[in-house]
Amino acid sequence: MSWLIWLPALWLSSALSLLILSVVGRQKGLNVAQATMCSHWGAPSGKSLSQDGDVIIGGLFNLYYIPSAVEQGFTRLPQYEPCTGLEQEPLKYLHAMVFAVEEINRNNTLLPGVKLGYRILDSCGRPASLLIAAASSTTGIIMSSILGPLSVPIISYLASCPCLSDRLKYPNFFRTIPSDIYQARAMARLATRFHWTWIGAVIENNDYGQLAIKVFQEEIKGKGVCLEFIETLKAETIVRDAKRAALTIQASTARVILIICWYTEVRKLLQEMAKRNVTDRQFLASEAWSTSDDLLQDQTISKVANGVVGVAIRSSSIPGFENYLRSLHPIHRPNDDFLREFWQKEFGCSLVSSGTESLEGVQHPFTDTSRLRVEYNVYLAVYAAAHALHSLLSCTDGDRVLTNISTCSSPKQIKAIELLQHLNKVNVTTPQGEMFHFQGADIPAKYDLVNWQKTSEGPLKLVLVGGVDGFNLHLNESAVQWSTGSSQVPVSVCSESCPAGTRKANRKGEPVCCFDCIPCAAGEISNKDGSLHCERCPSDSWSNVEQTACIPRQLDFLSFNETLGITLTTAAVSGAAVTTAVFVVFLCYRQTPMVRANNSELSFLLLLSLKLCFLCSLVFIGRPSVWSCRLQQAAFGISFVLCVSCLLVKTLVVLAVFRSARPGAETLMKWFGPGQQRGSVCFFTSIQVIICATWLSISPPVPQRDLGFQGSKVTLECAMASAVGFSLVLGYIGLLACTCLLLAFLARKLPDNFNEAKLITFSMLIFCAVWVAFVPAYVSSPGKYVVAVEIFAILASSYGLLLCIFAPKCFIILLRPEKNTKKQLMTR
Incomplete structure (x- = not known):
């Protein structure tokens, strides 16, 4: 739930009109915390990263982890704990943006004669401390509503709220991540496919979690699947919320738990479950944490998290990105405050460090580009923005060259409404040859299905086991390793499945997943176990004695032969x-x-x-x-x-x-x-x-067939x-x-x-x-x-x-x- 925002000339003053592209991460953050850096790199002048250009692309990322907040009252001003700990994944997103900008600047056909620059800041997740801050769908809705009258386009790479697809309310919103409708439906179809009728849910206490669980409930309605409980987590109160949710999961009879949260909240929840040795639960993961390297590498939660099956943002490759990441070094980028702090954390930089540390030849999650997901969304967003700029500045309308040159724009005369118009018609061909265009606010929905499996080394590994294309789900079941440690699908039911010839009958006052089995009526059958309803035989058939099959009935009409x-x-x-x-x-x-x-x-x-x-x-x-x-x-x-x-x-x-x-x-x-x-x-x-x-x-x-008597x-x-x-x-x-x-x-x-x-x-x-x-x-x-x-x-x-x-x-x-x-x- 984050976004890219185009905002002309609101942050920086310059002789040129500026185009600001703001990239905001999903996770909430706090004020920038200062860290001790290697002295020969120079003291940081503020958490930022910038490069000059004809058009400045501003990046706003949530780079720091948010600790629990102090309980707020109404008798004094709000008190906040400072942000602590640079997050590795958002830093990788940041460099995906920088790489895309530098790649575009080297391209002789895209934006020729125009140099893109950037200025990147840490949002720290506080709406009051920055112009554009808190990274949630709620904030995205507010920002789109505010900037909509100004026709300022917003391109998001993580804002997945289904509500943002409404072009009447949010005509200036675009995104390179599918709507949560598709991942929620995919998880619901996984539940029905494996007959998990008794499920628990833990969701993020914001629009991301609430809307996703709403879609999930709509999809399972009438299919014999129900939720035993819904627990909520909030970043500001995560310690208390994680303990409560872990106790609920431990006491529940549901063996499958759906978790729709950000990975930092999931980490706390799984740690609490590990303390209680709750290892017999099968987790269904949303894309917000299903591919988190931080969780996969965490040995303390490996027993709890083994067998996770999740929906993941579609993976792709960015040629040259791995070499770019491995070549990063604070000495070569003295103005990169975030890279210096990352270096200090990874290599233990001190005042006497030589500065010869390198990422070359090092196996590290930061340099792993085998399956780029959010990074590729950022990459696509930058290219979409660049192509819209190219169309605007080169006086073209799609593939047609305009004849009225007086209508052409220049970097000094960029108007938000013109950029929005060109963004609506953008048709991008990435350097990898992928065709990309917006369908209203959205792109065609594609996801990966992933599975967390044990390794001999200790950490869990991420295995691709299927995919989602729109509303179609493809899963290689034989490749899945479940929480049981085998290929045996876990069972999560309130009542045992009804045999063929019977149907489920809800018990009064109990959830629909808790039921009795009653025989089908005459003329109706159920030919498989666990049927929600008895199916009436076709008009030319009737049920057999066992109510498990339809027997053909003789078709009767006034014929020439009788x-x-x-x-x-x-x-x-x-x-x-x-x-x-x-x-x-x-x-x-x-x-x-x-x-x-x-x-x-x-x-x-x-x-x-x-x-x-x-x-x-x-x-x-x-x-x-x-x-x-x-x-x-x-x-x-x-x-x-x-x-x-x-x-x-x-x-x-x-x-x-x-x-x-x-x-x-x-x-x-x-x-x-x-x-x-x-x-x-x-x-x-x-x-x-x-x-x-x-x-x-x-x-x-x-x-018409007249069934007549039985x-x-x-x-x-x-x-x-x-x-x-x-x-x-x-x-x-x-x-x-x-x-x-x-x-x-x-x-x-x-x-x-x-x-x-x-x-x-x-x-x-x-x-x-x-x-x-x-x-x-x-x-x-x-x-x-x-x-x-x-x-x-x-x-x-x-x-x-x-x-x-x-x-x-x-x-x-x-x-x-x-x-x-x-x-x-x-x-x-």
Whole structure:
């Protein structure tokens, strides 16, 4: 939780406008403590490191360890203990920044003609003692909020709070470390992967710890993992907090402990546990301490810390950095106060030291560059800043050269808002060939998974055992050495795992990890131990007796192969064939009085609609699909409306013909000419088309499995997603049918030897009777018989219309041709 801050001309006054890059470490620090240094190096003038340049990059690191603070009251000014002990790791971060600046200055293509300088100070972690200080996500939030209105960019290499990804609140914030969301989720997935359902947690008492544990809890929610306790540590009260947390861990039944803290607090905690000989705990480490050389080299905690598995910042290499570190010497860098103090600590410098000490050929954690993590983040941050500067000063916008040179900036005219704009579009290619760019505030999340293992020499060694890429976790389990000293995964549960065929049932008033095992219900299974829930079998399956597997269920629908399907298919095809035969008869005898007297055009259209009615029933047979479910209802509704519309218009024509015989009614027939008849049929049918189109577009029938009773067959049917749509289709057909029946009934006694209204009356009585009976039969029929009922209604009503209207006519045409004359038809 630290950051790089660009702050123009706020610290130093100069003839040039200055660009300050502040690098702040995660750990809190205190005021700079003075140390006795080798006399021939000269007395330090203050804890700082600087080099002149055209643009100054200011570095602010937490280089000193923070001891416990004195308890603060409200009756006097705050009292603080001084910082003690130069921290080796932050010093290495500092030199990663210096190395990057010097490497950029040697680069002829990046910032040509511009020399970068730097000024580096120790923050000592006190907000009041420096302009930019305390290194935590909380401070990062405050600083970003303050500097946001000034458009001052902040590039962080350790501030991992998820909240800082919000571009609306923190538009000026960037970082080269992933958000804590990813590492917290990775640790949660480790817990679920190894079935650690009973875990303890120790977190840093700040935004870093609180937000990380919140994400962890969200990720394990509903997965049968719970926290037995959450202890907090704070740097200012670490001695007291570490003792309390160690006692809690010792008394707990959880064998896996999640620790999300800074490594200095973890050191105190592990030391307290070592005093109590608590060596049977498996630790999950956050990236803040999972790779700490100070902890790995500490022999007093090796028994306690053996087997640690942790999420670590992605490692990488920086060519030339090791040689740079080994070449460091206070004599060559007389102004490096921090290096002098490091030298004194490592080599015991005194007033009589020769100054010939060297890091060349020495095996030391400070010169180990095999796996650079935070250092590489600092390195990337400096390069991101340099590329943004390069884009700003060289008048480029990405890969495009600007033509308006007057808009170009110079080291004397750098504006924070311009730099922020270029930083948003920066696309860095490091000397190692790695492509790097920001995704909003963040970079693509990548972590290493590491394991602390025993060595014959004594200190623990860090072993890479996997990685995290975004939300994907990759772990080589065979390479992990657990706290047990073997490859046997530790067990950390409150209740023993439930066997297959049962599920966990929480005990009232206890955490979800403490549970009873109850058998799965019928139709549900659990096929592995420790199932949180019983899974319902798929719709085409059912559970076996043991509730451990799903047995396939027979899929049932009205098919063409079964007896009922064959019968209905035969009836439908026969009806279509008979209708076709009648159509052929009418076509052959279309000039005869019988055909002409009965409105031949509407008769042909009626026969066509009846044929469609017979054929549409075939769509209901067979395996339901998305399109068949939609087609069958639309075809049924439109075909029958077309049929009834023809009958209705025929009836109206009959009434109009006899009405026109009355005096003064000559104009009535003008409304019932052939064009008006066709238009009326089209109008009535179009209304049904609109109803069907609206229904099928909003909530169409869909294939659905009806599970039915336990152990029964699975019926595949077209479920009516909207009963309203189906009701409107049937209702409209019913409305036309009732209207047609009423008019035909009124016209049944009109004087004519062959009054078609009588035939229409009989046919519509049958039609209405069939569909009135259909409704209760449809509602009460089970499974596939629902479809059979609807098909039967379609066929019965279609046969009724065909036989009642056309059978008498065909009888006269084919068997009584002597009656097929105009004179016979006109006889009253």
